[in-house]
Amino acid sequence: MNTWTIFKRELSSYFSQPTAYAIIVIFSLLSIGLTFTFGRFWDYQDASLNGSFFWWHPLILMILAPAVSMRLWSDEHRSGTIELLGTLPVTMRSAILGKFFAAALVWLLALVLTFPVVNTVNWLGAPDNWAIFSGYLGSFLVCCTFLAITSLVSAFTRDQVVALIVSVSLCFLLTICGIDPVINELRRSWTKESVDLLASVGVYSHFQEATRGLIRFTSLIYFLGLITVCLIGTNLVLKSQRA
Amino acid sequence: MIEVNSLTKRFGHKVAVDNLSFSVKKGEVLGFLGPNGAGKSTTMRMVTGFLPVTEGSIEIGGVSMIAKPMAAKKKIGYLPESAPLYNDMTVKGFLKFCASMRGLGGSSRKDAVEKAIETCFLQSVAHQSIETLSKGYRHRTCLAQSLLHDPEVLVLDEPTDGLDPNQKREVRKLIRNLGKEKAILFSTHILEEVHEVCTRAVIVDQGTIVADGTPEELTKQGGGSLYDLFHKVTTSEITAA
Known part of the structure; x- marks a missing residue:
């Protein structure tokens, strides 16, 4: 019940300020714009969104997702409302989930609003719409993972800029350690096992399988596990700060 | 007590x-x-x-x-020292949120919010954004949230x-x-x-x-x-x- 109340408050906070609108517009412009320019959508001659559209998502999200959630807890610390929240009859777990789900819904909306790309491929050819749906699911899971990481980082600090910088750095590391150019470079000097291990830690290997229509159980465990660990970590950090 | x-x-x-x-x-x-x-x-x-x-x-x-x-x-109703509030909300919106968190709903929530506004003399700023309030009004808004559930x-x-x-x-x-x-x-x-x-x-x-x-x-x-x-x-x- 209180999770729902906090969820509604957070959601109205996103939409009463320019944050949500800015994020939705910038994400739509970047993801669609990159698809038709650097994504070389027309050159592929293939009714698929795998390489031209979805490939960019982790790169965009590693910056924009922390921008949405950097304020989750740092703002509560800075304004002192954490004290108010801590004395209301609500568990910290409910508050964390309410805030996380609200941020996730903003991103779900941003992803849904890229539908013109899906319309375009369906108009041009006969794409595998299951692969497209699974690609969107992969994007959403990457996004939720980055939001959860930022939630954890923002619990440590009252400074939103610090929360943003640290979160973007962590998300950047998780993104590049699975990206093809980096993996190919590392294969020259590292052993195959080490490179495979590093790739499995990064989001790209799990995400790219999803964009091909293949959602593995291990990938689901990877994303949901990271999200759960970060949200439990947020709870522990918030509790330890009061001890 | x-x-x-x-x-x-x-x-x-x-x-x-x-x-x-x-x-x-x-x-x-x-x-x-x-x-x-x-x-x-x-x-x-x-x-x-x-x-x-x-x-x-x-x-x-x-x-x-x-x-x-x-x-x-x-x-318990609690007024913290710095009277912390969510600046992006209106006074009434904030009080409604706190009342919901206190488990009040429907007409009991509406009545509790109206009563708290009246008790703390907040009628003139009820629809104003908290960000624009003076320190006195901020303090009274936070005091109002502590009274909502008649603790x-x-x-x-x-x-x-x-x-x-x-x-x-x-x-x-x-x-x-x-x-x-x-x-x-x-x-x-x-x-x-x-x-x-x-x-x-x-x-x-x-x-x-x-x-x-x-x-x-x-x-x-x-x-x-x-x-x-x-x-x-x-x-x-x-x-x-």
Whole structure:
């Protein structure tokens, strides 16, 4: 019940300020714009969104997702409302989930609003719409993972800029350690096992399988596990700060 | 209503509150006095369940804040020292949110919000964004959220801080009236407020209670001046040093 109340408050906070609108517009412009320019959508001659559209998502999200959630807890610390929240009859777990789900819904909306790309491929050819749906699911899971990481980082600090910088750095590391150019470079000097291990830690290997229509159980465990660990970590950090 | 026994709070090696015990009954307004850093806010934060206690017990209306924090928190209304608010909300929106968090819904929520707005004289700013409010209105908005669920216990951390003389008078009158039906624990730096509002007062210094009594008893102990008593019991260490 209180999770729902906090969820509604957070959601109205996103939409009463320019944050949500800015994020939705910038994400739509970047993801669609990159698809038709650097994504070389027309050159592929293939009714698929795998390489031209979805490939960019982790790169965009590693910056924009922390921008949405950097304020989750740092703002509560800075304004002192954490004290108010801590004395209301609500568990910290409910508050964390309410805030996380609200941020996730903003991103779900941003992803849904890229539908013109899906319309375009369906108009041009006969794409595998299951692969497209699974690609969107992969994007959403990457996004939720980055939001959860930022939630954890923002619990440590009252400074939103610090929360943003640290979160973007962590998300950047998780993104590049699975990206093809980096993996190919590392294969020259590292052993195959080490490179495979590093790739499995990064989001790209799990995400790219999803964009091909293949959602593995291990990938689901990877994303949901990271999200759960970060949200439990947020709870522990918030509790330890009061001890 | 409030029963605090042997309450201790340590932050690392620093003892912020040291074996503190006191109680507040229904119909009592207990003034919590002390210099800065005496442990007043830390005690209040433990009583309201924000800070975990190191040792000791706290009971609110017979419910342990340590064993059953959710049930105990329902019985308390709390005004934190800095009167924190969500700046992106309107006064009414914020009060509605707090009422929902307190489990109120439908017409009972609407009535509670209207009553709190009226009690704290917020009618003129009810639809205004909190960001644009003056300090006095911010304080009263935060006070209003503490009254929404008509709690048995009120914990007010410096409720008159930052208010103009007229607002101070109104808030003191409000606390006096509320004190007839509730148990109120409130901290202040303004010693005049003790005579005006409190039925009893304690002076806290370095985490321990150094004086306890009715305003008249404390004044007597100070040789006719509460200021003298406050000075005497809270500066002994400074003098010794």
